[in-house]
Amino acid sequence: MTCSEVERVLPxxxxxxxxxxxxxxxxAHLKCCPTCSxxxxxxxxxxxxxxxxxxxxxxxxxxxxxxxxxxxxxxxxRDSAIPDSAIHDxxxxxxxxxxxxxxxxxxPVPASPRWRWRALWLAPVAAAVLxxxxxxxxxxxxxxxxxxxxxxxxxxxxxxxxxxxxxALVPAPAPQQMAKNSAKPKxxxxxxxxxxxxxxxxxEPEPSAEDQQFLSVVSTLGPSTRATYESQLRAVNxxxxxxxxxxxxxxxxxxxxxxxxxxxxxxALLYQIALDRIQ
Amino acid sequence: MASLQQAxxxxxxxxxxxxxxxxxxxxxxxxxxxxxxxxxxxxxESKAESKKEYxxxxxxxxxxxxxxxxxAISAKPGSAGQVIVTATLKSDNVEVDQQQxxxxxxxxSHLLQGANEQTGRVDYELLIPPDATLNLHSxxxxxxxxxxHGDLTLEGTDAVVNVSNVENGHVHVRTMRGPITxxxxxxxxxxxxxxxxxxxxxxxxxxxxxxxxxxxxxFYDGDFGxxxxxxxxxxxxxxxxxxxxxxxxxxxxxxxxxxxxHDFPLQPRHSRFSEEVGRSFIGTTGQAASEVVLRxxxxxxxxxxx
Numbered sequence: 001m002t003c004s005e006v007e008r009v010l011p012x013x014x015x016x017x018x019x020x021x022x023x024x025x026x027x028a029h030l031k032c033c034p035t036c037s038x039x040x041x042x043x044x045x046x047x048x049x050x051x052x053x054x055x056x057x058x059x060x061x062x063x064x065x066x067x068x069x070x071x072x073x074x075x076x077x078r079d080s081a082i083p084d085s086a087i088h089d090x091x092x093x094x095x096x097x098x099x100x101x102x103x104x105x106x107x108p109v110p111a112s113p114r115w116r117w118r119a120l121w122l123a124p125v126a127a128a129v130l131x132x133x134x135x136x137x138x139x140x141x142x143x144x145x146x147x148x149x150x151x152x153x154x155x156x157x158x159x160x161x162x163x164x165x166x167x168a169l170v171p172a173p174a175p176q177q178m179a180k181n182s183a184k185p186k187x188x189x190x191x192x193x194x195x196x197x198x199x200x201x202x203x204e205p206e207p208s209a210e211d212q213q214f215l216s217v218v219s220t221l222g223p224s225t226r227a228t229y230e231s232q233l234r235a236v237n238x239x240x241x242x243x244x245x246x247x248x249x250x251x252x253x254x255x256x257x258x259x260x261x262x263x264x265x266x267x268a269l270l271y272q273i274a275l276d277r278i279q
Numbered sequence: 280m281a282s283l284q285q286a287x288x289x290x291x292x293x294x295x296x297x298x299x300x301x302x303x304x305x306x307x308x309x310x311x312x313x314x315x316x317x318x319x320x321x322x323x324e325s326k327a328e329s330k331k332e333y334x335x336x337x338x339x340x341x342x343x344x345x346x347x348x349x350x351a352i353s354a355k356p357g358s359a360g361q362v363i364v365t366a367t368l369k370s371d372n373v374e375v376d377q378q379q380x381x382x383x384x385x386x387x388s389h390l391l392q393g394a395n396e397q398t399g400r401v402d403y404e405l406l407i408p409p410d411a412t413l414n415l416h417s418x419x420x421x422x423x424x425x426x427x428h429g430d431l432t433l434e435g436t437d438a439v440v441n442v443s444n445v446e447n448g449h450v451h452v453r454t455m456r457g458p459i460t461x462x463x464x465x466x467x468x469x470x471x472x473x474x475x476x477x478x479x480x481x482x483x484x485x486x487x488x489x490x491x492x493x494x495x496x497x498f499y500d501g502d503f504g505x506x507x508x509x510x511x512x513x514x515x516x517x518x519x520x521x522x523x524x525x526x527x528x529x530x531x532x533x534x535x536x537x538x539x540x541h542d543f544p545l546q547p548r549h550s551r552f553s554e555e556v557g558r559s560f561i562g563t564t565g566q567a568a569s570e571v572v573l574r575x576x577x578x579x580x581x582x583x584x585x
Contacts, residue, residue, distance in 0.1 A: 222396075228436070228437070228455075228456075229455075232455055232456070232474055232475065235474075235475065235493070235494060236474065236493060239493055239494075239514045239515065239576075242576075242577075243514075243576060246535065246536075253535070255533055255535060255574065256535050256576075258574075259514065259535060259574070259576040262491065262512055262514065262576075263493070263514060263576075265491075266474055266491075266493040266514070269453065269472055269474060270455065270474055272453075273434070273436060273453065273454075273455050273474075276416070276434065277348065277418060277436070
């Protein structure tokens with residue numbers, strides 16, 4: 001027996017033909033041909049595994065009954081007689097009460113399911129594009145830079161004493177004025193508790209009149225700029241207030257007095273940075 | 280049974296296919312429309328962006344000033360006697376005013392009607408003589424300078440400032456909130472002031488190094504050179520100094536309300552300032568070649584080995 005003859009009879013033998021018995025020369029060939037021997041053993045293994053798999057995952061018969069009913073209702077199948085020569089699938093049991101075998105109504109099926117999977121990536125891309133477009137559409141541009149300057153506010157505060165040069169538009173308040181306006185917290189209740197006074201002093205005070213004047217000029221640079229400077233101004237004023245309160249309680253602390261001067265210099269720096277921007 | 284199975288599978292696949300077809304067609308259509316809108320907008324915007332180059336001939340010790348409200352400025356050394364400025368204008372709503380008066384060059388961004396932070400942005404790249412004096416001003420920044428040895432003045436509101444490998448020149452930096460980083464700055468006066476920005480100093484030495492920040496922190500990593508004065512001051516920010524084991528400096532640190540500590544022993548020295556454990560320390564290491572003063576109102580001060 002040759003290898004080609006083995007391959008020809010092998011499917012029949014595996015399907016149970018000849019009552020499972022192999023021809024004598026078949027075994028003789030397998031003994032001397034390792035290729036065919038391996039092939040036979042592999043096919044036997046696959047066949048046995050397939051039977052076990054099918055048996056373990058076979059659904060209950062009622063499932064097929066229900067499916068059949070739904071398919072008939074949708075017109076996808078119709079009952080018709082099927083000749084005995086039709087292919088019989090031995091791994092699936094037939095419904096016991098269905099004499100006629102259903103026939104599938106041909107329905108067009110897409111030729112290439114791959115295109116469906118390939119196009120699924122468009123979904124997250126589309127979502128990202130939607131988000132980006134929503135941002136672009138809803139994003140309001142910053143207000144236009146004013147080309148017309150606001151009229152210079154009336155100068156009412158005393159002459160500046162700060163070392164840095166200051167334009168005449170908005171003079172930086174004198175240190176004494178700053179101390180008066182910054183170190184006097186509003187609504188501070190007097191109590192004897194040192195910690196309480198420090199805590200109250202550390203609360204950010206409201207901008208003084210000079211500070212408001214300063215902020216009104218800064219507003220010409222835009223509302224976001226004003227907000228930035230206002231927050232920094234509040235922080236600096238809070239530092240001045242805190243330090244002033246400590247110095248008031250500890251007048252002999254030279255280092256604390258120096259820190260108070262440093263805090264005023266920070267405020268002067270803030271004024272300078274802002275006014276350098278105003279054209 | 281096989282045909283039933285096949286029919287059910289086909290039905291399911293048909294339904295799925297129909298649903299997917301509908302969703303994919305719709306998604307694709309929306310995507311294409313949106314993409315075309317965004318592309319046209321991007322194209323329109325990119326079309327308005329322009330680059331301009333300016334070249335100036337200067338003598339020794341030129342003075343160069345660049346002022347822009349919105350945009351980055353970077354400066355690097357170029358050839359002596361020539362200044363090359365490349366300005367990238369983001370839109371037609373801004374123009375560059377430039378002028379030269381002898382050895383002084385000034386460039387400024389001129390915002391036109393309708394300009395905002397995006398459309399009014401101009402980025403500058405400078406190639407200047409290494410000994411030139413440089414004044415840079417940008418609200419948004421960043422500001423970047425490297426490998427120069429002229430005097431530098433950098434100012435920014437929120438600008439991130441980076442200065443590296445600068446020698447022999449004075450360095451002045453001011454920001455409101457922008458963080459400041461100096462590295463490899465030697466042999467010059469350094470004055471840094473920020474209201475709430477952090478200050479990072481790495482290998483910064485010179486006859487005078489002053490750094491102050493109200494609410495920002497100050498980090499120093501270096502050996503304090505030999506023979507310089509170093510003064511670091513904060514209001515609420517912490518101060519931290521990392522030094523090598525062979526540092527030679529006299530230290531004085533004091534925090535009014537914060538904690539003060541040093542992680543290595545200091546030689547005591549006579550001083551008019553009193554020492555308070557946990558609030559201040561005074562001492563020296565090595566030959567005390569440099570003088571280091573660390574002060575904070577309520578921040579924490581720490582001196583430790585690298």
